[in-house]
Amino acid sequence: MPVTTEQVIAWLQRSAAALHEQRDYLTQLDSAIGDADHGANMDRGFTAVMDKLPGVADKDAGTILKTVGTTLVSTVGGASGPLYGTAFLRAGMALAGKMELQESDVLSALQAALEGITARGKAKPGEKTMIDALHPAIETFKAALEVGAPLKEALAKATASAEAGMKATIPMLATKGRASYLGERSIGHQDPGATSSWLFLRAMGG
Amino acid sequence: MAVAVSLVVVSHSQKLAEGVAELAAQMANEKAMIVAAGGAIDGSLGTSADKVLEALTKAESADGVLVLVDLGSASMAVEIALESLPTWQRERVHLSSAPLVEGAVIAAVEASIGSSLEDVARAAASASTLKKFAGEE
Numbered sequence: 001m002p003v004t005t006e007q008v009i010a011w012l013q014r015s016a017a018a019l020h021e022q023r024d025y026l027t028q029l030d031s032a033i034g035d036a037d038h039g040a041n042m043d044r045g046f047t048a049v050m051d052k053l054p055g056v057a058d059k060d061a062g063t064i065l066k067t068v069g070t071t072l073v074s075t076v077g078g079a080s081g082p083l084y085g086t087a088f089l090r091a092g093m094a095l096a097g098k099m100e101l102q103e104s105d106v107l108s109a110l111q112a113a114l115e116g117i118t119a120r121g122k123a124k125p126g127e128k129t130m131i132d133a134l135h136p137a138i139e140t141f142k143a144a145l146e147v148g149a150p151l152k153e154a155l156a157k158a159t160a161s162a163e164a165g166m167k168a169t170i171p172m173l174a175t176k177g178r179a180s181y182l183g184e185r186s187i188g189h190q191d192p193g194a195t196s197s198w199l200f201l202r203a204m205g206g
Numbered sequence: 207m208a209v210a211v212s213l214v215v216v217s218h219s220q221k222l223a224e225g226v227a228e229l230a231a232q233m234a235n236e237k238a239m240i241v242a243a244g245g246a247i248d249g250s251l252g253t254s255a256d257k258v259l260e261a262l263t264k265a266e267s268a269d270g271v272l273v274l275v276d277l278g279s280a281s282m283a284v285e286i287a288l289e290s291l292p293t294w295q296r297e298r299v300h301l302s303s304a305p306l307v308e309g310a311v312i313a314a315v316e317a318s319i320g321s322s323l324e325d326v327a328r329a330a331a332s333a334s335t336l337k338k339f340a341g342e343e
Contacts, residue, residue, distance in 0.1 A: 037252070073286055077218075077245070077252015079279035082286050120282055178278050 002100035003151070008061050009053060012068060014203040016046035022199060029192040033179040037078050038192040045076040045084070060099050065109070066092030079177055080193065083117050083130065090116030103151050110138045121176060128172040128179060128186065130193035137162035137201050155204050162201045166194040211317040211326045212239040212265035215310055216258055216284055217276040220245030226274075226307055230314035238317035240310070241265045253280045258287035262299065270298040270323030272313050272330060276306050300327045308333035 019026070019042045027039030049071045056067045069089030072081050094112035095105060114134050123129045125136075140161035144154035167190065174186035177193075213230060217223035223244025231240045243261035246252030258273075265271045275281050281301070288296050300323055302309055309330040316329035 035251070041252070073255050074247060077247065077250060077254060079282060081252075082255065082279060082282035085286070120285070 001151075002102055003106060004100050005057075005059070005061050005064060008064055008101075009057055011204055012046075012049065012053060012064075015200050016050050018199045018203050019043050019046050019196065022195075026192050026196060029190055029195055032189040033174060033182055033186045034192060035078065035178050038080060038196065041076045041078045041080050042084075042196055045072045045081065048072075048075040060095070060097050061101055061105075061109075062092045062094075062096035062098060064092070065089075065095060068092070079121070080196070083121055083193070084196075086116040086120040087113035103145050103154070106151065107138070107142055107145060110134075110141065114138055123176045126172065127176045128169045128174040128191045128194075129176050130191075130197040132169045132172070132191065133162040133165040133194040133197040133201070136165040137197075152205070155201070159198070159201045159205055162198040166190060166198045169194045209267060209269050210238040210320055211269045211313075211323050212241065212267040212271045213310060213313055213317065214258070214261045214265050214271055214273045215240065215242050215244070215306070216253060216261075216273060216280045217242075217244040217306065218251050218253055218280060219276075220249055222276065222306075226310050229307065230310040233311050234314040234318040237320075238314055239265055239267065240314060253283035255283045255286035255290075258283050259290055262287055262291065262295075266295060267298070270300060270326075272300050272302055272317070272323065272326050274302050274304055274306050274309050274313070274330065298323070300324075302327055302330045304330040304333045308336055 023039035023043045026042060027036055030036050030038035049068050052067055052071050056064050065088050069085045069092055073085035090112040091109040094108045098105060117130055123131050125131055137158040141154050141158035144157045169191035171187060174180045179186045215223045215227045223242035227240045227242040234240060241261040241264050243257045247254045247256060273284055275284060312333050313326050313330040316326045
């Protein structure tokens with residue numbers, strides 16, 4: 001069954017709610033290895049996104065996601081603004097004109113988002129970033145679709161991979177972003193960006 | 207103002223960007239334009255692609271614009287701002303990895319004597335090897 005634009009909006013609303021609920025947790029993670037603004041930044045960004053969504057609710061999925069991207073770029077001052085902003089912009093470009101999405105469209109959008117984050121942050125897996133949650137999640141999602149798993153099941157598996165990827169950031173040494181200034185002291189802490197990426201995937205499961 | 211290379215100073219802190227621009231302007235003797243783009247859109251700590259874009263537009267010069275940044279995501283905000291500029295304008299912008307304060311001051315001096323964008327960028331880059339105390343390794 002295809003995914004409707006109403007379901008895309010509902011996912012964004014669940015994401016906003018999760019980011020709001022987890023605001024203090026994300027900030028706490030970021031205060032250990034960053035500048036302690038990730039929770040506040042994501043919450044502020046998605047509060048602004050929620051204000052913008054009614055204006056594009058009847059548009060195609062591409063327009064909806066591009067609106068999310070431009071809103072995040074404009075309202076989030078930390079690295080997560082340019083990174084998630086680029087991710088949503090690229091995902092929106094991949095879904096231009098689509099009023100409903102097949103499983104393959106969801107995969108294309110996720111892959112475009114990851115490519116956007118990779119290009120913007122110039123990071124690769126294993127550097128203690130969002131990519132460490134997103135990359136394994138998308139690989140799992142793709143593999144599940146290839147063996148014919150229904151969307152809901154593929155998303156559940158992807159979310160589990162994202163969670164495992166997020167936890168795997170704990171022993172990693174940060175070489176990107178503010179955490180890289182801490183050097184060895186970044187080891188032993190879970191990456192806040194990987195954590196928010198997991199929250200986005202978890203919200204997809206409804 | 208005669209044509210000269212302009213500078214854009216990008217920092218996570220609005221105060222820092224303005225302070226660096228003030229220091230650099232003192233050396234430029236009003237011969238080069240120096241524009242600050244500091245802080246997030248609401249003035250809190252952070253960077254803003256919108257503010258950087260506004261500064262790049264204000265600093266637009268036929269001789270080119272040198273952009274200096276402070277930490278991490280400042281460079282991402284600059285990249286996003288550049289993507290919304292037309293190609294002809296983007297080609298006149300050079301991104302510098304120079305240390306912010308020394309880079310801006312040296313670049314301001316170089317710009318004020320009418321040097322090319324290439325020379326201003328090279329002068330700014332030389333700031334990374336500047337010694338502040340005699341006998342320092």
